[in-house]
Amino acid sequence: MRNNLMTNVLIIGSGVGGLSAGIILAKLGFQVTVVEKNRLPGGLMRSYTRGGTECDVGVHYLGALGHGEILQKLFNYLGVASKIPVERMGKDGVIDKYIFDNFTFDLPEGLDAYQENLRNTFPDEHRQIAEIMKRLRHSAEKMRSLDFLFPAQNDFSMLEQSEPLGKILTQLQCSPGLRAVIGVPCCWMGVSLEECPCFYHNMILATYLFSSWRLACSGSKMADVFAERLKSLGGKIIQAEEVEKILVNARVAEGIQLKSGQMLKARIVIGAVHPKIVLNMLPKGAVKPSYRKRISQLEDTPGIFSVHAELDASSHKAIPHNIFKVNTDKSGNILDMKFYQLKKSEKGGKNTFSILTSGKPELWRPWENTMTGWRGSDYVEEKEKRAWTLIHEAEEIFGPLCDAKLVDAYTPLTIRDWVNSPGGSAYGVLRSSKQLLSTALLNRTSVRGLFLAGQSAMAPGILGTILGSLSTVKLIVRNLKLET
Ligand SMILES: Cc1cc2nc3c(=O)[nH]c(=O)nc-3n(C[C@H](O)[C@H](O)[C@H](O)COP(=O)(O)OP(=O)(O)OC[C@H]3O[C@@H](n4cnc5c(N)ncnc54)[C@H](O)[C@@H]3O)c2cc1C
Structure with missing residues (x-):
């Protein structure tokens, strides 16, 4: 640890990836500086306010925050657990309600309850369900500890069960209904069932089945807790400064250059932003052409369109x-999915209704070359038109929503400009079976001293991103040991 005190680390981006990597490194004694292009830290984790209503962006619910569960252990280790108030979902027996054209399925808390609901909904498919549960329980076992991050032999244990889940369900001859139910968690993470590696689906689903939670505070509060924790450990955050270049000499990272021209030197640089953004910051020739090709050709998860509306709490109770x-x-x-949340607003007598759905990039193409705040009134009109269409469609489920007041809507272009995510991708690189090899071990680069973190490094979501940070720090510490 004493050696670490001599080591400066620069982290590009203050999303949960950059901040969690920074906290872990600061705990290990490294001198950490995080550089963030936005005025405030947090990236997608941060919510925003419109007319007094808090609008969530990248934290709608979290899995595995129960006592001794994986995210709770990580929050404890990071020193943020007690400062982020959360409330447990599923008190009414349901975490997620899936509504299909001809049936509904309730996702409950617990693997046994999930199996039972599957068996009750699909009484003729007990054999298939047993097979699905066998794999799910195996992944759940892995997610109960952090052992899979520190395998004794190699780093490939995550690649077990790498076959696409869609193929497995076809082989098991599952009915369309069962297939649809199983497909929801992958789709929520931007991967189709056809392309979703089995372990990826299972690990995500397992953590939500352990226990599911909503923030009982704003996303901004959560972001501030992470940022304050880093500062309390001696870390620094430079805000409202965009990193333009990564300084590399003879394939060794030496620091970064900000848009303002200022240069910062460090022995270790972490790009906690999308790998394609990191690639664009590197001088020509800094990486092998094969690495450049691999990263630039990665397919990304799609963008999301989101609506926030205000409803009268007396007529629309929080769900x-x-x-x-x-x-x-x-x-x-x-083919298409809509996610709804109706929860208590900070504004008395009101509830906040949020809708998330496919970003439909073709709708926003006319404004592709514009920036947030400068897209013009036709963009605002198009956004509001789509938002109202979605609100009216929701009446089929929630009843008349004539009192709805549209608070805000954002498109993939908003996300693109807010956090520098290529094409407004919501969850970074696509973790598909096809891209399994090209997305493996993404946190290492061919530049010495340059590492990647953030949701593309290992897996997206708050949990996946923090796991990626742990893995990146492990790699850094191992490399430094090898150098001494
Ligand atoms: C709509 C939506 C809903 C989601 N819902 C959930 C959910 O319910 N539960 C869940 O677990 N996950 C959810 N996620 C995913 C989760 O929010 C992300 O996986 C996670 O927040 C990503 O963190 P990150 O640090 O990798 O990236 P980001 O949060 O994108 O952080 C990157 C940071 O880098 C900064 N940056 C970029 N370029 C530069 C530069 N050149 N110089 C300096 N700074 C730069 C950006 O401004 C940003 O602050 C959701 C995501 C979206 C988009």
Whole structure:
């Protein structure tokens, strides 16, 4: 640890990836500086306020925050657990309600309850369900500890069960209904069932089945807790400064250059932003052409369109679970999905109604070359038109929403400009079976001293991103040991 005190680390980006990597490194004694282009830290974790209503962006619910569960252990280790108030979902027996055209499915808390609901909904498919549960329980076992991050032999244990889940369900001859139910968690993470590695689906689903939670504070509060924790450990955050270049000499990272021209030197640089953004910051020739090609050709997860509206709390009570409206084809493959949350607002007598759905990039193409705040009134009109269409469609589930007041809507272009995510991708690189090899070990680069963190490094979501940070720090510490 004494050696670490001599080591400066610069982290590009203050999302949960950059801040959690910074906290872990600061705990280990490194001198950490995080550089953030936005005025405030937090990236997607941070919420924003419109007309007094808090609008969530990248934290709608979290899994595995129960006592001794994986995210709770990580929050404890980071020193943020007690400062982020959360409330447990599923008190009414449901975490997520999936609404399909001809049936509904309630996702409950607990693996046994999930198996039982599957068996009750699909009484003729007990054999298939047993097979699905065998794999799910295996992944759940892994997610109960952090052992999979520190395998004794190699780093490939995550690649077990790498076959696409869609293929497995086809082999098991699952009905379209069962296929549709199983497909929802992958779709929520931007991967189709056809392309979703089995372990990826299972690890995500398992953590939400352990226990599911909503923030009982704003996303901004959560972001501030992470930022303050880093500062309390001696870390620094430079805000409202965009990193333009990564300084590299003879394939060794030496620091960064800000847009303002200022240069900062460090032995270790971490790009906690999308890998393509890191690539663009590197001088020509800094990495091998094969690495440049691999990163620049990575397919990303799609963007999201989101609506926040205000409803009268007296006529629209808060709902303690999430609702997914899912459209599928005849085979049970998901074509389109809408996610709804109706929760208490900070404004008295009001509740906040949020809708998330496909970003439909073709709708926003005319404004592709514009920046947030400068897109013009036609963009605002188009956004509001789409928002109202979605609110009216939701009436099928929630009843008349004539009192709805549109608070805000954002498009993939908003996300693109807010956090520098290519094309407004919501969850970074696509973790598909096809891209399994090209997305493996993404936290290492061919530049000595340059590492990646953030949601693309290992897996997206708050949990996946923090796991990625742990893995990146492990790599840094190992490399430094090898150098001494
Ligand atoms: C709509 C939506 C809903 C989601 N819902 C959930 C959910 O319910 N639960 C869950 O667990 N996960 C959810 N996620 C995913 C989760 O929010 C992300 O996986 C996670 O926040 C990503 O963190 P990150 O640090 O990798 O990236 P980011 O949060 O994008 O952080 C990157 C940071 O880098 C900064 N930056 C970029 N370029 C530069 C530069 N050149 N110089 C300096 N700074 C720079 C950005 O401004 C940003 O602050 C959701 C995501 C989206 C988009």
